[in-house]
Structure formats: structure tokens, C-alpha cells
Amino acid sequence: MSTEPPNTESFNRQVWDLVMTVPRGRVTTYGEVAKKIGPPEGVDEAEYRAFGPRWVGTAMARCPEAVPWQRVVNSEGRISIRKGGGHLKQRALLEAEGIRFDDSERIDLDLYGWGSPPVLRQRSLFDGSI
DNA sequence: TCCTTGACTCAGA
DNA sequence: CTCTGAGCCAAGG
Numbered sequence: 001m002s003t004e005p006p007n008t009e010s011f012n013r014q015v016w017d018l019v020m021t022v023p024r025g026r027v028t029t030y031g032e033v034a035k036k037i038g039p040p041e042g043v044d045e046a047e048y049r050a051f052g053p054r055w056v057g058t059a060m061a062r063c064p065e066a067v068p069w070q071r072v073v074n075s076e077g078r079i080s081i082r083k084g085g086g087h088l089k090q091r092a093l094l095e096a097e098g099i100r101f102d103d104s105e106r107i108d109l110d111l112y113g114w115g116s117p118p119v120l121r122q123r124s125l126f127d128g129s130i
Numbered sequence: 131t132c133c134t135t136g137a138c139t140c141a142g143a
Numbered sequence: 144c145t146c147t148g149a150g151c152c153a154a155g156g
Contacts, residue, residue: 003136003152030138050150053138060137072137080137087137 005040005055015059022071025097027107028114029075030056070094077107 005011014037022028034052039045056072057080063069070093074080079087079094091101099112110116 003154031140034138047150050139051152054136054150055138057137069137074137075139082137090137 003054003058005051006042007040008059011037011040011055012059012062015056016063016067019060019063019067019069019072022068022114024068025099025112026114027071027073027077027094027099027109027112029073029077029109030054030060030080031075032114033072073107077109077113078105 015033018033018036019028030053033056034048037052037056039048039052053075060067060069060072061082070090079090081087094107095101099107101107
């Protein structure tokens with residue numbers, strides 16, 4: 001098991017359900033999603049820490065239409081590039097939601113991260129600072 | 131059968 | 144900041 005968890009069906013469903021709750025204009029990471037879900041039965045913590053994020057990525061690669069897949073980025077706050085050009089559409093969708101990318105193609109997770117403080121976001125939206 | 135390829139992350143150098 | 148290795152497996156060419 002590495003690219004896929006023991007019970008792929010169940011794990012994927014959990015990933016999709018969770019991502020469904022990420023609000024418009026916000027992003028989360030593969031690692032954060034994995035952490036919130038926690039290791040499936042029979043998978044020890046160490047292994048899950050190592051592969052959970054990848055399993056989430058695999059799940060996202062197969063998500064249903066209704067899932068806001070564009071709101072999941074990597075731990076650096078960058079869009080993971082893959083073959084097929086999906087990353088280009090992802091960037092467009094995120095910008096359309098009001099998410100800004102800095103000069104190095106990175107999203108400020110303190111600002112747009114799922115769990116970031118509202119205060120920070122408001123101030124930034126107001127004067128463009130931070 | 132062998133080799134490549136995955137929507138990841140973190141620690142080290 | 145960049146680049147590697149480790150973690151370690153299934154599917155397809």
C-alpha cells in the first residue's frame with residue numbers, strides 16, 4: 001500500500017466528503033485532509049504520516065464532479081502540476097474565487113488556508129496587506 | 131519480466 | 144532557495 005490505502009472505496013469517500021466542506025475562496029492541503037481523516041483500520045501512524053497525503057492525492061485524481069477539487073493544494077501552498085494540464089484549470093478556478101497567487105506561484109496559507117484566522121483575511125481583503 | 135509512474139511531505143545537505 | 148532520499152506499492156507498457 002502506498003499509492004492507495006487498504007480500503008480505497010471508504011477512504012476516497014471520506015476525502016471527498018471532507019473536501020466538499022471547504023468553502024469557496026479557501027484552500028486546504030493534501031496533508032491537512034489526511035490528518036483530519038486519520039489512519040484507516042490496520043494502518044499505523046508512521047505509515048499514515050508517510051503515505052496519507054499521497055492517498056489523498058490519488059483520491060482527488062478520481063473525485064466526482066460535485067467535489068471542489070481545485071481547493072486542495074500542496075503543503076507549500078502551490079498547485080501540484082500533473083500531466084493533462086489540470087493544474088492550469090485549477091489556478092483559473094481559484095483566482096475566480098478571489099484567491100491570489102504571489103510572484104512565486106504560491107498561495108498564502110495563513111490567508112486562504114481553511115483554518116486561518118478570519119481577522120487576517122478581512123484585513124488583507126480590505127487593504128491588500130500581508 | 132523489467133521499468134516507469136503516480137494531484138505528497140518532511141528532514142537533511 | 145534547490146535538490147535528494149525515504150516512506151514503499153499497484154498498474155500498465
